Amino acid sequence: MAEVREGTQMWEHERLVVRTGRRSGMTTMVALHSTQAGPAVGGCRMKAYDQVTDAVTDVLRLSRAMTRKCEAAGIPHGGAKSVIVVDRELTPERRRAVLLDHADLINEFGGAYRAGPDVGTGPDDMLVLKELTPHAYCLPEEHGGTGSSSGPTARGVLAALRAAARHTFGTEDLAGRKVVISGFGSVGELVARGLPGADVVVSDVDQSRRTGEFGWVAPEEAYRTKADVLVPAAVGGVLSPETVRELDVRVVVGPANNQLTEDGVEALLEERGIVWVPDHVASAGGVIYTLAREDDGDDHETALTRVDAIEATVRRLLARQ
Ligand SMILES: NC(=O)c1ccc[n+]([C@@H]2O[C@H](COP(=O)([O-])OP(=O)(O)OC[C@H]3O[C@@H](n4cnc5c(N)ncnc54)[C@H](O)[C@@H]3O)[C@@H](O)[C@H]2O)c1
Known part of the structure:
Protein backbone atom coordinates (compact mmCIF):
# COMPACT_ATOMS: atom_id res chain seq x y z
CA MET A 1 0.00 0.00 0.00
CA GLY A 144 -17.82 43.46 -33.42
CA GLY A 145 -15.70 42.95 -30.29
CA THR A 146 -14.75 45.33 -27.51
CA GLY A 147 -11.05 45.40 -28.39
CA SER A 148 -8.30 45.85 -25.81
CA SER A 149 -9.42 45.67 -22.19
CA SER A 150 -6.53 47.84 -20.93
CA GLY A 151 -8.73 50.92 -20.59
CA PRO A 152 -11.35 49.30 -18.33
CA THR A 153 -8.59 47.51 -16.40
CA ALA A 154 -6.87 50.83 -15.70
CA ARG A 155 -10.21 52.35 -14.75
CA GLY A 156 -10.73 49.53 -12.23
CA VAL A 157 -7.26 50.07 -10.77
CA LEU A 158 -8.04 53.78 -10.34
CA ALA A 159 -11.34 52.87 -8.63
CA ALA A 160 -9.47 50.54 -6.24
CA LEU A 161 -6.89 53.24 -5.65
CA ARG A 162 -9.56 55.79 -4.69
CA ALA A 163 -10.93 53.45 -2.02
CA ALA A 164 -7.46 52.56 -0.72
CA ALA A 165 -6.41 56.23 -0.64
CA ARG A 166 -9.52 57.25 1.27
CA HIS A 167 -8.93 54.42 3.73
CA THR A 168 -5.25 55.31 4.22
CA PHE A 169 -4.94 59.06 3.71
CA GLY A 170 -8.50 60.13 4.51
CA THR A 171 -8.98 61.44 0.97
CA GLU A 172 -9.11 59.93 -2.49
CA ASP A 173 -7.27 62.94 -3.90
CA LEU A 174 -3.71 61.92 -4.67
CA ALA A 175 -2.62 65.39 -5.83
CA GLY A 176 0.86 66.06 -4.45
CA ARG A 177 1.38 62.42 -3.43
CA LYS A 178 4.12 60.31 -4.91
CA VAL A 179 2.99 57.28 -6.93
CA VAL A 180 5.49 54.77 -8.36
CA ILE A 181 4.21 52.68 -11.28
CA SER A 182 6.27 49.59 -12.06
CA GLY A 183 5.53 48.63 -15.67
CA PHE A 184 4.75 51.47 -18.02
CA GLY A 185 2.79 49.33 -20.47
CA SER A 186 -0.75 49.78 -21.71
CA VAL A 187 -2.41 49.66 -18.26
CA GLY A 188 0.45 51.40 -16.39
CA GLU A 189 0.39 54.32 -18.80
CA LEU A 190 -3.38 54.79 -18.47
CA VAL A 191 -3.14 54.66 -14.67
CA ALA A 192 -0.37 57.30 -14.79
CA ARG A 193 -2.56 59.53 -16.94
CA GLY A 194 -5.49 59.04 -14.56
CA LEU A 195 -3.69 60.66 -11.63
CA PRO A 196 -3.66 64.40 -12.36
CA GLY A 197 -1.64 66.39 -9.85
CA ALA A 198 0.13 63.35 -8.40
CA ASP A 199 3.92 63.10 -8.51
CA VAL A 200 4.01 60.05 -10.82
CA VAL A 201 7.26 58.14 -11.26
CA VAL A 202 7.29 55.26 -13.73
CA SER A 203 9.60 52.35 -14.33
CA ASP A 204 9.98 49.78 -17.11
CA VAL A 205 12.57 47.25 -18.26
CA ASP A 206 11.99 48.64 -21.75
CA GLN A 207 14.00 51.87 -21.81
CA SER A 208 12.18 53.00 -24.94
CA ARG A 209 9.09 53.52 -22.78
CA ARG A 210 10.85 56.39 -20.99
CA THR A 211 9.32 59.79 -21.75
CA GLY A 212 9.92 63.18 -20.17
CA GLU A 213 6.29 63.35 -19.11
CA PHE A 214 6.70 61.41 -15.86
CA GLY A 215 9.57 60.81 -13.46
CA TRP A 216 11.61 57.65 -14.05
CA VAL A 217 13.18 55.10 -11.73
CA ALA A 218 15.24 52.02 -12.67
CA PRO A 219 13.15 48.79 -12.52
CA GLU A 220 15.29 47.29 -9.72
CA GLU A 221 14.71 50.43 -7.62
CA ALA A 222 10.93 50.62 -8.09
CA TYR A 223 10.15 48.41 -5.08
CA ARG A 224 12.56 50.33 -2.78
CA THR A 225 11.58 53.86 -3.69
CA LYS A 226 10.02 55.95 -0.94
CA ALA A 227 6.51 56.94 -2.06
CA ASP A 228 2.89 57.05 -0.94
CA VAL A 229 1.60 54.48 -3.44
CA LEU A 230 3.16 51.66 -5.45
CA VAL A 231 1.36 50.30 -8.53
CA PRO A 232 2.63 46.88 -9.71
CA ALA A 233 1.73 46.95 -13.40
CA ALA A 234 4.33 44.70 -15.00
CA VAL A 235 4.63 41.07 -13.96
CA GLY A 236 3.50 38.83 -11.10
CA GLY A 237 5.62 37.43 -8.25
CA VAL A 238 6.91 40.85 -7.21
CA LEU A 239 5.89 40.88 -3.54
CA SER A 240 8.14 38.44 -1.70
CA PRO A 241 9.16 38.49 1.98
CA GLU A 242 12.39 40.22 0.86
CA THR A 243 10.78 42.93 -1.29
CA VAL A 244 8.08 43.59 1.31
CA ARG A 245 10.78 44.23 3.92
CA GLU A 246 12.22 46.93 1.67
CA LEU A 247 8.99 48.61 0.66
CA ASP A 248 8.70 52.24 1.73
CA VAL A 249 5.10 52.98 0.74
CA ARG A 250 1.70 53.11 2.47
CA VAL A 251 -0.45 51.58 -0.28
CA VAL A 252 0.08 48.92 -2.97
CA VAL A 253 -2.59 48.63 -5.68
CA GLY A 254 -2.03 47.43 -9.20
CA PRO A 255 -3.19 45.27 -12.09
CA ALA A 256 -0.34 42.72 -12.23
CA ASN A 257 -1.77 39.25 -11.65
CA ASN A 258 -0.46 37.06 -8.80
CA GLN A 259 1.66 39.71 -7.12
CA LEU A 260 2.47 37.65 -4.01
CA THR A 261 5.23 35.05 -4.33
CA GLU A 262 3.76 32.87 -1.59
CA ASP A 263 1.12 32.57 1.11
CA GLY A 264 2.06 34.60 4.15
CA VAL A 265 3.27 37.68 2.27
CA GLU A 266 -0.14 39.26 2.80
CA ALA A 267 0.39 39.01 6.57
CA LEU A 268 3.83 40.60 6.24
CA LEU A 269 2.31 43.53 4.38
CA GLU A 270 -0.27 43.93 7.11
CA GLU A 271 2.41 43.74 9.83
CA ARG A 272 4.26 46.55 8.12
CA GLY A 273 1.07 48.62 8.00
CA ILE A 274 0.96 48.60 4.21
CA VAL A 275 -2.51 48.57 2.66
CA TRP A 276 -2.50 46.04 -0.20
CA VAL A 277 -5.49 45.57 -2.48
CA PRO A 278 -5.42 41.96 -3.76
CA ASP A 279 -4.73 41.91 -7.48
CA HIS A 280 -7.73 39.70 -8.23
CA VAL A 281 -9.89 42.62 -7.05
CA ALA A 282 -7.88 45.55 -8.45
CA SER A 283 -7.33 44.04 -11.89
CA ALA A 284 -10.90 42.90 -12.60
CA GLY A 285 -11.98 45.94 -14.64
CA GLY A 286 -11.12 44.35 -17.98
CA VAL A 287 -13.04 41.13 -17.47
CA ILE A 288 -16.00 42.93 -15.88
CA TYR A 289 -16.26 45.32 -18.85
CA THR A 290 -15.75 42.68 -21.54
CA LEU A 291 -18.38 40.30 -20.18
CA ALA A 292 -20.83 43.13 -19.52
CA ARG A 293 -20.56 44.27 -23.14
CA GLU A 294 -20.09 41.00 -25.02
CA ASP A 295 -22.24 38.60 -22.97
CA ASP A 296 -24.81 40.83 -21.27
CA GLY A 297 -25.18 43.35 -24.10
CA ASP A 298 -24.58 46.38 -21.84
CA ASP A 299 -23.71 49.67 -23.48
CA HIS A 300 -20.33 51.30 -22.85
CA GLU A 301 -21.46 53.57 -19.99
CA THR A 302 -23.37 50.84 -18.15
CA ALA A 303 -20.37 48.51 -18.42
CA LEU A 304 -18.08 51.23 -17.03
CA THR A 305 -20.44 51.71 -14.08
CA ARG A 306 -19.97 48.02 -13.31
CA VAL A 307 -16.19 48.52 -13.44
CA ASP A 308 -16.44 51.49 -11.06
CA ALA A 309 -18.14 49.21 -8.52
CA ILE A 310 -14.64 47.92 -7.74
CA GLU A 311 -14.32 51.03 -5.55
CA ALA A 312 -17.17 49.87 -3.30
CA THR A 313 -15.80 46.31 -3.25
CA VAL A 314 -12.41 47.57 -2.06
CA ARG A 315 -14.04 49.88 0.49
CA ARG A 316 -15.91 46.90 1.98
CA LEU A 317 -12.78 44.77 1.91
CA LEU A 318 -10.67 47.36 3.73
CA ALA A 319 -13.40 48.10 6.26
CA ARG A 320 -13.23 44.45 7.34
CA GLN A 321 -9.47 44.64 8.09
N1 LIG B 1 -4.42 44.57 -19.97
C1 LIG B 1 -5.38 44.10 -19.19
O1 LIG B 1 -6.57 44.26 -19.45
C2 LIG B 1 -5.03 43.39 -17.91
C3 LIG B 1 -6.06 42.82 -17.15
C4 LIG B 1 -5.75 42.20 -15.93
C5 LIG B 1 -4.43 42.10 -15.53
N2 LIG B 1 -3.44 42.64 -16.31
C6 LIG B 1 -2.05 42.52 -15.86
O2 LIG B 1 -1.51 43.82 -15.67
C7 LIG B 1 -0.12 43.83 -16.03
C8 LIG B 1 0.11 44.91 -17.09
O3 LIG B 1 -0.70 44.61 -18.21
P1 LIG B 1 -0.51 45.41 -19.58
O4 LIG B 1 -1.64 45.02 -20.44
O5 LIG B 1 -0.22 46.83 -19.31
O6 LIG B 1 0.81 44.71 -20.14
P2 LIG B 1 1.89 45.35 -21.12
O7 LIG B 1 2.63 44.19 -21.68
O8 LIG B 1 1.26 46.36 -22.03
O9 LIG B 1 2.84 46.17 -20.13
C9 LIG B 1 3.70 45.58 -19.22
C10 LIG B 1 4.94 46.47 -19.16
O10 LIG B 1 5.79 45.98 -18.12
C11 LIG B 1 7.13 46.03 -18.57
N3 LIG B 1 7.89 45.09 -17.76
C12 LIG B 1 8.03 43.75 -17.93
N4 LIG B 1 8.78 43.24 -16.93
C13 LIG B 1 9.09 44.29 -16.11
C14 LIG B 1 9.81 44.40 -14.90
N5 LIG B 1 10.37 43.32 -14.32
N6 LIG B 1 9.93 45.63 -14.33
C15 LIG B 1 9.37 46.72 -14.92
N7 LIG B 1 8.68 46.66 -16.07
C16 LIG B 1 8.53 45.46 -16.65
C17 LIG B 1 7.05 45.71 -20.04
O11 LIG B 1 8.20 46.20 -20.72
C18 LIG B 1 5.76 46.45 -20.45
O12 LIG B 1 6.02 47.77 -20.87
C19 LIG B 1 0.20 42.41 -16.50
O13 LIG B 1 0.71 41.70 -15.39
C20 LIG B 1 -1.16 41.84 -16.87
O14 LIG B 1 -1.22 40.44 -16.71
C21 LIG B 1 -3.71 43.30 -17.47
Whole structure:
Protein backbone atom coordinates (compact mmCIF):
# COMPACT_ATOMS: atom_id res chain seq x y z
CA MET A 1 0.00 0.00 0.00
CA ALA A 2 1.24 3.47 -0.83
CA GLU A 3 2.51 5.55 2.05
CA VAL A 4 0.04 8.25 3.10
CA ARG A 5 1.82 11.61 2.96
CA GLU A 6 0.00 14.01 5.23
CA GLY A 7 -0.22 17.56 3.98
CA THR A 8 0.07 16.62 0.32
CA GLN A 9 -1.46 19.52 -1.56
CA MET A 10 -4.70 18.62 -3.27
CA TRP A 11 -5.02 19.09 -7.01
CA GLU A 12 -7.63 21.81 -7.19
CA HIS A 13 -7.98 22.33 -10.94
CA GLU A 14 -10.62 20.64 -13.06
CA ARG A 15 -8.42 20.10 -16.10
CA LEU A 16 -4.98 20.82 -17.50
CA VAL A 17 -4.37 20.04 -21.16
CA VAL A 18 -1.00 20.51 -22.87
CA ARG A 19 -0.73 20.01 -26.63
CA THR A 20 1.90 20.20 -29.33
CA GLY A 21 0.25 22.04 -32.19
CA ARG A 22 0.08 20.14 -35.48
CA ARG A 23 0.63 23.27 -37.59
CA SER A 24 3.25 25.06 -35.52
CA GLY A 25 4.95 22.28 -33.56
CA MET A 26 4.70 24.62 -30.55
CA THR A 27 3.38 23.90 -27.07
CA THR A 28 0.11 25.45 -25.97
CA MET A 29 -1.90 24.69 -22.86
CA VAL A 30 -5.15 25.44 -21.07
CA ALA A 31 -5.70 25.16 -17.33
CA LEU A 32 -9.35 25.05 -16.33
CA HIS A 33 -9.49 25.85 -12.65
CA SER A 34 -13.21 25.88 -12.01
CA THR A 35 -16.54 25.89 -13.83
CA GLN A 36 -18.61 25.75 -10.63
CA ALA A 37 -19.91 29.30 -11.06
CA GLY A 38 -20.24 29.05 -14.84
CA PRO A 39 -18.09 28.62 -17.97
CA ALA A 40 -14.51 29.55 -17.23
CA VAL A 41 -12.95 32.70 -18.68
CA GLY A 42 -9.34 33.83 -18.80
CA GLY A 43 -6.68 35.32 -20.99
CA CYS A 44 -4.34 33.66 -23.43
CA ARG A 45 -0.71 34.47 -22.58
CA MET A 46 1.97 34.23 -25.26
CA LYS A 47 5.38 34.23 -23.67
CA ALA A 48 8.86 32.70 -23.63
CA TYR A 49 9.69 30.54 -20.59
CA ASP A 50 12.98 28.96 -19.51
CA GLN A 51 11.23 25.58 -19.12
CA VAL A 52 7.83 24.28 -20.19
CA THR A 53 7.25 23.36 -16.55
CA ASP A 54 7.49 27.09 -15.69
CA ALA A 55 4.68 27.69 -18.16
CA VAL A 56 2.62 24.94 -16.50
CA THR A 57 3.16 26.53 -13.08
CA ASP A 58 2.17 29.91 -14.51
CA VAL A 59 -1.00 28.69 -16.21
CA LEU A 60 -2.13 26.84 -13.07
CA ARG A 61 -1.60 29.86 -10.82
CA LEU A 62 -3.15 32.30 -13.28
CA SER A 63 -6.23 30.17 -13.80
CA ARG A 64 -6.81 29.91 -10.05
CA ALA A 65 -6.48 33.70 -9.82
CA MET A 66 -9.15 34.05 -12.51
CA THR A 67 -11.62 32.07 -10.39
CA ARG A 68 -10.93 34.41 -7.48
CA LYS A 69 -11.25 37.43 -9.77
CA CYS A 70 -14.66 36.36 -11.07
CA GLU A 71 -15.83 35.53 -7.56
CA ALA A 72 -14.73 38.89 -6.12
CA ALA A 73 -16.34 40.73 -9.04
CA GLY A 74 -19.60 38.79 -8.73
CA ILE A 75 -19.29 37.44 -12.28
CA PRO A 76 -21.08 34.11 -12.92
CA HIS A 77 -18.01 32.46 -14.42
CA GLY A 78 -15.18 30.25 -13.31
CA GLY A 79 -11.49 30.75 -13.92
CA ALA A 80 -9.17 29.40 -16.60
CA LYS A 81 -6.09 30.55 -18.45
CA SER A 82 -4.10 29.50 -21.45
CA VAL A 83 -0.46 29.80 -22.41
CA ILE A 84 1.30 29.65 -25.74
CA VAL A 85 4.96 28.90 -25.11
CA VAL A 86 7.17 30.95 -27.40
CA ASP A 87 10.22 28.78 -28.07
CA ARG A 88 11.25 30.03 -31.51
CA GLU A 89 11.15 33.14 -33.61
CA LEU A 90 7.54 34.16 -34.17
CA THR A 91 7.20 35.01 -37.83
CA PRO A 92 3.71 36.20 -38.79
CA GLU A 93 3.04 32.77 -40.38
CA ARG A 94 4.13 30.91 -37.27
CA ARG A 95 2.14 33.20 -35.00
CA ARG A 96 -0.96 32.48 -37.05
CA ALA A 97 -0.23 28.73 -37.07
CA VAL A 98 0.14 28.53 -33.30
CA LEU A 99 -2.99 30.60 -32.74
CA LEU A 100 -4.97 28.20 -34.97
CA ASP A 101 -3.47 25.28 -33.03
CA HIS A 102 -4.55 26.98 -29.84
CA ALA A 103 -8.08 27.47 -31.21
CA ASP A 104 -8.25 23.68 -31.73
CA LEU A 105 -7.30 23.20 -28.09
CA ILE A 106 -9.92 25.72 -26.91
CA ASN A 107 -12.53 23.76 -28.89
CA GLU A 108 -11.61 20.60 -26.99
CA PHE A 109 -13.20 22.27 -23.98
CA GLY A 110 -16.55 22.60 -25.75
CA GLY A 111 -17.25 26.10 -24.41
CA ALA A 112 -16.13 25.40 -20.84
CA TYR A 113 -13.16 27.72 -21.53
CA ARG A 114 -13.57 31.09 -23.26
CA ALA A 115 -10.42 33.01 -24.05
CA GLY A 116 -9.51 36.67 -24.14
CA PRO A 117 -6.19 38.42 -24.66
CA ASP A 118 -3.44 38.54 -22.05
CA VAL A 119 0.25 39.43 -21.96
CA GLY A 120 1.66 38.90 -25.46
CA THR A 121 -1.70 38.70 -27.26
CA GLY A 122 -4.26 41.26 -28.37
CA PRO A 123 -7.53 41.73 -30.25
CA ASP A 124 -5.97 40.81 -33.63
CA ASP A 125 -4.90 37.44 -32.21
CA MET A 126 -8.44 36.87 -30.93
CA LEU A 127 -9.63 37.42 -34.49
CA VAL A 128 -7.41 34.53 -35.63
CA LEU A 129 -8.76 32.29 -32.84
CA LYS A 130 -12.28 33.19 -33.92
CA GLU A 131 -11.65 31.65 -37.35
CA LEU A 132 -11.81 28.23 -35.69
CA THR A 133 -13.57 28.74 -32.37
CA PRO A 134 -16.55 30.81 -31.23
CA HIS A 135 -15.00 31.04 -27.75
CA ALA A 136 -12.91 34.19 -28.11
CA TYR A 137 -13.55 37.62 -26.56
CA CYS A 138 -12.18 41.10 -27.27
CA LEU A 139 -12.08 41.03 -31.06
CA PRO A 140 -11.21 44.38 -32.64
CA GLU A 141 -14.12 46.79 -32.49
CA GLU A 142 -14.48 46.83 -36.30
CA HIS A 143 -15.13 43.08 -36.06
CA GLY A 144 -17.82 43.46 -33.42
CA GLY A 145 -15.70 42.95 -30.29
CA THR A 146 -14.75 45.33 -27.51
CA GLY A 147 -11.05 45.40 -28.39
CA SER A 148 -8.30 45.85 -25.81
CA SER A 149 -9.42 45.67 -22.19
CA SER A 150 -6.53 47.84 -20.93
CA GLY A 151 -8.73 50.92 -20.59
CA PRO A 152 -11.35 49.30 -18.33
CA THR A 153 -8.59 47.51 -16.40
CA ALA A 154 -6.87 50.83 -15.70
CA ARG A 155 -10.21 52.35 -14.75
CA GLY A 156 -10.73 49.53 -12.23
CA VAL A 157 -7.26 50.07 -10.77
CA LEU A 158 -8.04 53.78 -10.34
CA ALA A 159 -11.34 52.87 -8.63
CA ALA A 160 -9.47 50.54 -6.24
CA LEU A 161 -6.89 53.24 -5.65
CA ARG A 162 -9.56 55.79 -4.69
CA ALA A 163 -10.93 53.45 -2.02
CA ALA A 164 -7.46 52.56 -0.72
CA ALA A 165 -6.41 56.23 -0.64
CA ARG A 166 -9.52 57.25 1.27
CA HIS A 167 -8.93 54.42 3.73
CA THR A 168 -5.25 55.31 4.22
CA PHE A 169 -4.94 59.06 3.71
CA GLY A 170 -8.50 60.13 4.51
CA THR A 171 -8.98 61.44 0.97
CA GLU A 172 -9.11 59.93 -2.49
CA ASP A 173 -7.27 62.94 -3.90
CA LEU A 174 -3.71 61.92 -4.67
CA ALA A 175 -2.62 65.39 -5.83
CA GLY A 176 0.86 66.06 -4.45
CA ARG A 177 1.38 62.42 -3.43
CA LYS A 178 4.12 60.31 -4.91
CA VAL A 179 2.99 57.28 -6.93
CA VAL A 180 5.49 54.77 -8.36
CA ILE A 181 4.21 52.68 -11.28
CA SER A 182 6.27 49.59 -12.06
CA GLY A 183 5.53 48.63 -15.67
CA PHE A 184 4.75 51.47 -18.02
CA GLY A 185 2.79 49.33 -20.47
CA SER A 186 -0.75 49.78 -21.71
CA VAL A 187 -2.41 49.66 -18.26
CA GLY A 188 0.45 51.40 -16.39
CA GLU A 189 0.39 54.32 -18.80
CA LEU A 190 -3.38 54.79 -18.47
CA VAL A 191 -3.14 54.66 -14.67
CA ALA A 192 -0.37 57.30 -14.79
CA ARG A 193 -2.56 59.53 -16.94
CA GLY A 194 -5.49 59.04 -14.56
CA LEU A 195 -3.69 60.66 -11.63
CA PRO A 196 -3.66 64.40 -12.36
CA GLY A 197 -1.64 66.39 -9.85
CA ALA A 198 0.13 63.35 -8.40
CA ASP A 199 3.92 63.10 -8.51
CA VAL A 200 4.01 60.05 -10.82
CA VAL A 201 7.26 58.14 -11.26
CA VAL A 202 7.29 55.26 -13.73
CA SER A 203 9.60 52.35 -14.33
CA ASP A 204 9.98 49.78 -17.11
CA VAL A 205 12.57 47.25 -18.26
CA ASP A 206 11.99 48.64 -21.75
CA GLN A 207 14.00 51.87 -21.81
CA SER A 208 12.18 53.00 -24.94
CA ARG A 209 9.09 53.52 -22.78
CA ARG A 210 10.85 56.39 -20.99
CA THR A 211 9.32 59.79 -21.75
CA GLY A 212 9.92 63.18 -20.17
CA GLU A 213 6.29 63.35 -19.11
CA PHE A 214 6.70 61.41 -15.86
CA GLY A 215 9.57 60.81 -13.46
CA TRP A 216 11.61 57.65 -14.05
CA VAL A 217 13.18 55.10 -11.73
CA ALA A 218 15.24 52.02 -12.67
CA PRO A 219 13.15 48.79 -12.52
CA GLU A 220 15.29 47.29 -9.72
CA GLU A 221 14.71 50.43 -7.62
CA ALA A 222 10.93 50.62 -8.09
CA TYR A 223 10.15 48.41 -5.08
CA ARG A 224 12.56 50.33 -2.78
CA THR A 225 11.58 53.86 -3.69
CA LYS A 226 10.02 55.95 -0.94
CA ALA A 227 6.51 56.94 -2.06
CA ASP A 228 2.89 57.05 -0.94
CA VAL A 229 1.60 54.48 -3.44
CA LEU A 230 3.16 51.66 -5.45
CA VAL A 231 1.36 50.30 -8.53
CA PRO A 232 2.63 46.88 -9.71
CA ALA A 233 1.73 46.95 -13.40
CA ALA A 234 4.33 44.70 -15.00
CA VAL A 235 4.63 41.07 -13.96
CA GLY A 236 3.50 38.83 -11.10
CA GLY A 237 5.62 37.43 -8.25
CA VAL A 238 6.91 40.85 -7.21
CA LEU A 239 5.89 40.88 -3.54
CA SER A 240 8.14 38.44 -1.70
CA PRO A 241 9.16 38.49 1.98
CA GLU A 242 12.39 40.22 0.86
CA THR A 243 10.78 42.93 -1.29
CA VAL A 244 8.08 43.59 1.31
CA ARG A 245 10.78 44.23 3.92
CA GLU A 246 12.22 46.93 1.67
CA LEU A 247 8.99 48.61 0.66
CA ASP A 248 8.70 52.24 1.73
CA VAL A 249 5.10 52.98 0.74
CA ARG A 250 1.70 53.11 2.47
CA VAL A 251 -0.45 51.58 -0.28
CA VAL A 252 0.08 48.92 -2.97
CA VAL A 253 -2.59 48.63 -5.68
CA GLY A 254 -2.03 47.43 -9.20
CA PRO A 255 -3.19 45.27 -12.09
CA ALA A 256 -0.34 42.72 -12.23
CA ASN A 257 -1.77 39.25 -11.65
CA ASN A 258 -0.46 37.06 -8.80
CA GLN A 259 1.66 39.71 -7.12
CA LEU A 260 2.47 37.65 -4.01
CA THR A 261 5.23 35.05 -4.33
CA GLU A 262 3.76 32.87 -1.59
CA ASP A 263 1.12 32.57 1.11
CA GLY A 264 2.06 34.60 4.15
CA VAL A 265 3.27 37.68 2.27
CA GLU A 266 -0.14 39.26 2.80
CA ALA A 267 0.39 39.01 6.57
CA LEU A 268 3.83 40.60 6.24
CA LEU A 269 2.31 43.53 4.38
CA GLU A 270 -0.27 43.93 7.11
CA GLU A 271 2.41 43.74 9.83
CA ARG A 272 4.26 46.55 8.12
CA GLY A 273 1.07 48.62 8.00
CA ILE A 274 0.96 48.60 4.21
CA VAL A 275 -2.51 48.57 2.66
CA TRP A 276 -2.50 46.04 -0.20
CA VAL A 277 -5.49 45.57 -2.48
CA PRO A 278 -5.42 41.96 -3.76
CA ASP A 279 -4.73 41.91 -7.48
CA HIS A 280 -7.73 39.70 -8.23
CA VAL A 281 -9.89 42.62 -7.05
CA ALA A 282 -7.88 45.55 -8.45
CA SER A 283 -7.33 44.04 -11.89
CA ALA A 284 -10.90 42.90 -12.60
CA GLY A 285 -11.98 45.94 -14.64
CA GLY A 286 -11.12 44.35 -17.98
CA VAL A 287 -13.04 41.13 -17.47
CA ILE A 288 -16.00 42.93 -15.88
CA TYR A 289 -16.26 45.32 -18.85
CA THR A 290 -15.75 42.68 -21.54
CA LEU A 291 -18.38 40.30 -20.18
CA ALA A 292 -20.83 43.13 -19.52
CA ARG A 293 -20.56 44.27 -23.14
CA GLU A 294 -20.09 41.00 -25.02
CA ASP A 295 -22.24 38.60 -22.97
CA ASP A 296 -24.81 40.83 -21.27
CA GLY A 297 -25.18 43.35 -24.10
CA ASP A 298 -24.58 46.38 -21.84
CA ASP A 299 -23.71 49.67 -23.48
CA HIS A 300 -20.33 51.30 -22.85
CA GLU A 301 -21.46 53.57 -19.99
CA THR A 302 -23.37 50.84 -18.15
CA ALA A 303 -20.37 48.51 -18.42
CA LEU A 304 -18.08 51.23 -17.03
CA THR A 305 -20.44 51.71 -14.08
CA ARG A 306 -19.97 48.02 -13.31
CA VAL A 307 -16.19 48.52 -13.44
CA ASP A 308 -16.44 51.49 -11.06
CA ALA A 309 -18.14 49.21 -8.52
CA ILE A 310 -14.64 47.92 -7.74
CA GLU A 311 -14.32 51.03 -5.55
CA ALA A 312 -17.17 49.87 -3.30
CA THR A 313 -15.80 46.31 -3.25
CA VAL A 314 -12.41 47.57 -2.06
CA ARG A 315 -14.04 49.88 0.49
CA ARG A 316 -15.91 46.90 1.98
CA LEU A 317 -12.78 44.77 1.91
CA LEU A 318 -10.67 47.36 3.73
CA ALA A 319 -13.40 48.10 6.26
CA ARG A 320 -13.23 44.45 7.34
CA GLN A 321 -9.47 44.64 8.09
N1 LIG B 1 -4.42 44.57 -19.97
C1 LIG B 1 -5.38 44.10 -19.19
O1 LIG B 1 -6.57 44.26 -19.45
C2 LIG B 1 -5.03 43.39 -17.91
C3 LIG B 1 -6.06 42.82 -17.15
C4 LIG B 1 -5.75 42.20 -15.93
C5 LIG B 1 -4.43 42.10 -15.53
N2 LIG B 1 -3.44 42.64 -16.31
C6 LIG B 1 -2.05 42.52 -15.86
O2 LIG B 1 -1.51 43.82 -15.67
C7 LIG B 1 -0.12 43.83 -16.03
C8 LIG B 1 0.11 44.91 -17.09
O3 LIG B 1 -0.70 44.61 -18.21
P1 LIG B 1 -0.51 45.41 -19.58
O4 LIG B 1 -1.64 45.02 -20.44
O5 LIG B 1 -0.22 46.83 -19.31
O6 LIG B 1 0.81 44.71 -20.14
P2 LIG B 1 1.89 45.35 -21.12
O7 LIG B 1 2.63 44.19 -21.68
O8 LIG B 1 1.26 46.36 -22.03
O9 LIG B 1 2.84 46.17 -20.13
C9 LIG B 1 3.70 45.58 -19.22
C10 LIG B 1 4.94 46.47 -19.16
O10 LIG B 1 5.79 45.98 -18.12
C11 LIG B 1 7.13 46.03 -18.57
N3 LIG B 1 7.89 45.09 -17.76
C12 LIG B 1 8.03 43.75 -17.93
N4 LIG B 1 8.78 43.24 -16.93
C13 LIG B 1 9.09 44.29 -16.11
C14 LIG B 1 9.81 44.40 -14.90
N5 LIG B 1 10.37 43.32 -14.32
N6 LIG B 1 9.93 45.63 -14.33
C15 LIG B 1 9.37 46.72 -14.92
N7 LIG B 1 8.68 46.66 -16.07
C16 LIG B 1 8.53 45.46 -16.65
C17 LIG B 1 7.05 45.71 -20.04
O11 LIG B 1 8.20 46.20 -20.72
C18 LIG B 1 5.76 46.45 -20.45
O12 LIG B 1 6.02 47.77 -20.87
C19 LIG B 1 0.20 42.41 -16.50
O13 LIG B 1 0.71 41.70 -15.39
C20 LIG B 1 -1.16 41.84 -16.87
O14 LIG B 1 -1.22 40.44 -16.71
C21 LIG B 1 -3.71 43.30 -17.47
